[in-house]
Amino acid sequence: NAGVTQTPKFRILKIGQSMTLQCTQDMNHNYMYWYRQDPGMGLKLIYYSVGAGITDKGEVPNGYNVSRSTTEDFPLRLELAAPSQTSVYFCASSFGAGSGYTFGSGTRLTVV
Amino acid sequence: KNEVEQSPQNLTAQEGEFITINCSYSVGISALHWLQQHPGGGIVSLFMLSSGKKKHGRLIATINIQEKHSSLHITASHPRDSAVYICPEKLTFGTGTRLTIIP
Numbered sequence: 006n007a008g009v010t011q012t013p014k015f016r017i018l019k020i021g022q023s024m025t026l027q028c029t030q031d032m033n034h035n036y037m038y039w040y041r042q043d044p045g046m047g048l049k050l051i052y053y054s055v056g057a058g059i060t061d062k063g064e065v066p067n068g069y070n071v072s073r074s075t076t077e078d079f080p081l082r083l084e085l086a087a088p089s090q091t092s093v094y095f096c097a098s099s100f101g102a103g104s105g106y107t108f109g110s111g112t113r114l115t116v117v
Numbered sequence: 118k119n120e121v122e123q124s125p126q127n128l129t130a131q132e133g134e135f136i137t138i139n140c141s142y143s144v145g146i147s148a149l150h151w152l153q154q155h156p157g158g159g160i161v162s163l164f165m166l167s168s169g170k171k172k173h174g175r176l177i178a179t180i181n182i183q184e185k186h187s188s189l190h191i192t193a194s195h196p197r198d199s200a201v202y203i204c205p206e207k208l209t210f211g212t213g214t215r216l217t218i219i220p
Contacts, residue, residue: 040210046212047203047210047212048203048205048210049210050208050209050210053208063208093158095160097160102207104165105150105162105164106150107162108159108160108161108162110158110159111158111159111160
């Protein structure tokens with residue numbers, strides 16, 4: 006099983022550029038999440054989805070957008086990248102709210 | 118919002134020692150996860166439990182719903198156990214416990 010696949014693994018963006026972080030899971034999980042982790046800090050929830058067509062904001066949604074057109078995919082869009090968005094981004098999924106998480110390997114993003 | 122208090126924040130121990138990491142919550146919980154983040158950044162789900170105790174190898178997790186408390190124990194600790202251990206409550210993650218096992 007591939008689990009949760011995130012692409013790319015590394016990316017450098019210039020201020021003002023846009024990009025999409027891809028996340029795909031093959032476990033038929035209903036719930037998907039995007040977190041960011043700044044150096045030395047815990048994970049902060051950006052957006053989450055409880056099923057296809059449904060998305061909700063987390064703690065730090067500003068500067069990001071998501072969509073969930075299929076159960077498998079949950080892309081995260083950064084518009085007008087800013088240095089404050091330099092972070093490691095993790096996608097995760099779970100079958101339900103009380104189920105165990107599966108995490109992707111992360112995307113290290115640097116905005117210069 | 119449920120506040121998560123994890124202790125200790127940092128723990129250094131000698132190889133072979135018995136390790137205990139604790140999580141307490143300000144509001145009632147129904148279940149929680151224990152996660153492990155390796156030095157390289159990868160995150161692995163260790164346990165999800167809603168009552169009693171679970172064991173996987175040298176790792177044991179316990180939960181007391183009434184006392185709003187959970188513990189993670191590591192027996193016969195090894196340097197490869199060095200990692201950050203996190204007990205999120207639903208969607209809220211703390212900074213975790215940074216464990217370092219010295220050979």
